[in-house]
Amino acid sequence: METDRRSNPLFGPNRFKLGVFSANCDGGLTMSLAPERWRAEWDDIAAMTRIADEAGLEFILPVAKWRGYQGKANIYGRSFETLTHGAALGALTKRIAIFCTVHTPLVTPAFAAKAIATVDHVTHGRAGLNIVCGWNQEEFDLHGVTIDQERRYDHGLEWFRVWSRMLQGGPEFDWDGEFFKLRRVHTNPVSVQRPWPAVMSAGFSPKGRDFAAQAADVLFTNMTELDQAPAMLSSLAAHMARHGRRVSVFTMAHVVCRPTRAEAEAFYHYFAEEMADEEGQDYYRRTRGVTVKDAEGREIGRPFETRFTRATGKRFAGAYPGAYPLVGTPDDIAAEMARMSEAGLAGTSVAFLDYLKEIPYFVQEVLPRLERLGLRRPVA
Ligand SMILES: Cc1cc2nc3c(=O)[nH]c(=O)nc-3n(C[C@H](O)[C@H](O)[C@H](O)COP(=O)(O)O)c2cc1C
Known part of the structure; x- marks a missing residue:
């Protein structure tokens, strides 16, 4: 199979990759009522993305959301659709990978193949697809679509097989699968990246890991302490061995970076504790739960717990679970x-209470330190 993805920085030389997550949604990655919180205004998103692009970060990753988390802040209540967001940001940037997040029960593989190929041409080979198989039925109700919680990853895998085959090009084909019956399938143009653009998937459950091992280049997963990494990585390694593929693992982080530790802790305390949106947290816990169980019903992790800082050991309600x-x-x-x-971990996404205000300091101060530590190279 022809492979060429050199145009996508996700496959570039940096040992620890970085990207910006969730800036297409208001609230970003916080459940906070702090008035300084991110409002996801387009001009701010564009300005912040240009800074990330010039700094040599690897990717922009938006969230696909159709309904907010309610509560007083109703974070995610306002969000930009990610394929169109990706095409627009693609035209404004020069080197960063632009991911689009697609809910596989909502978008057909043929639609997504054409849309991602469009972003891949706009960006000359910097598009990426983040595959999300869905979890929140309340969100899907506005589409009139029911999530099959048991089979969502099976459906997603067949979806991926059609999508990726379309982007490889070649003669038209018919598809007679379990979930899709399709005639004369093709797309034109195919993607610039060969055989298809970079793929991420976000999942935690055993099925989510198995899906990533078959379809993704990167598994995005929740981790709230590094001591969770060995169990997570060895379970993923078993899935990778089964399918004979390699997948790297990223996690998602929230950054509060200040000249002193006291200032950083005080600001985190302010927005994530004093200004926590407890009702939004309750909604999240009710719809998502905090634990994930394996097929036998044993708890395998608590990936959606609210977090506390290592320095104080305190629990903060307003940080994203x-x-x-x-x-x-x-x-x-x-x-x-x-x-x-x-x-x-091969990388992480970052988020800030106010992305545009806070990313310059992160770029200016943290990136050179990562270069000195040998984790990243100076931007070319
Ligand atoms: C970094 C990251 C990004 C995610 N993005 C979305 C998203 O955009 N939309 C969505 O509905 N769910 C999103 N999720 C939720 C996942 O799709 C998934 O349901 C969750 O990680 C739980 O894993 P599981 O489905 O394997 O239990 C995201 C999760 C992570 C860790």
């Missing part, structure tokens, strides 16, 4: 990223 807090000085954050890399 499952986000890894990186709270401290530029030295603290670079050192923690080095530990994440040593633990076997």
Whole structure:
């Protein structure tokens, strides 16, 4: 199979990859009522993305959302659709990978193949697909679509097989699968990246890991402490061995970076504790739960617990469930990223209470430290 994805920085040389997550949604990655929180205004998203692009971060990753988490802040209540968001950001940027997040029960593989090929041409080979098989029925009700909780990853896998085959090109084909019966399938143009653009999937359950091992280049997963990494990685390794593929693992972090630890902790305390949107947290816990169980019903992880900082051990309600807090000085954050890399993670996404205001300091102070630690190279 022809392979060429050199145009996509996701496959570039940096040992620890970085991207920006969830800036297409208001609230970003917080459940906070703090008035400084992210409002997802388009001009702010565009300005922040340009900074990330120029700094050499690897990717922009938006969230696919159709309904907010209610509560007083109703975070995610306002969000931009990710394929159109991706095409627009693609035209504004020069080097960063632009991911689009697609709910496989809502979008046909042929629609997504054409849309991702469009973004891949706009960006000259920097498009990416984040596959999400769905979990929140309340969101899907506005589409009139029912999530089959048992089979969602089986459906997603067949979806991926059609999508990826279309982007490889070749003669038209008919598809007689369990979930899709399709005639004379083709797409034109095919993607610039060969055989198809970079694929991420976000999942935690055993089925989610098995899906990633078959379809994705990167598994995005929740981790709230690094001591969870060995069990997670060895379980993924078993899935990878079964399918004879390699997948790297990223996690998602929330960054509060300040010149002193006290300032960083105080700001985190302010937005994630004093200004926590408890009702939004309750909604999330009710619809999502905090634990994930294996096929035998044994708890295998608590990936969606609210987080606390390592320094204080305190529990904060307003940080997004499952986000890894990186709270401290530029030295603290670079050192923690080095530990994440040593633990076997290939990268992380970052989010900020106010992305546009906070990313310049992160770029200016943390990136050079990561370069000195040998985790990243200076931007060309
Ligand atoms: C980084 C990351 C991004 C995610 N993005 C979305 C998203 O955009 N839309 C969505 O409905 N779910 C999203 N999810 C939820 C996942 O699709 C998935 O349901 C969740 O991680 C639980 O894993 P499981 O489905 O294997 O239990 C995301 C999860 C993570 C970790």
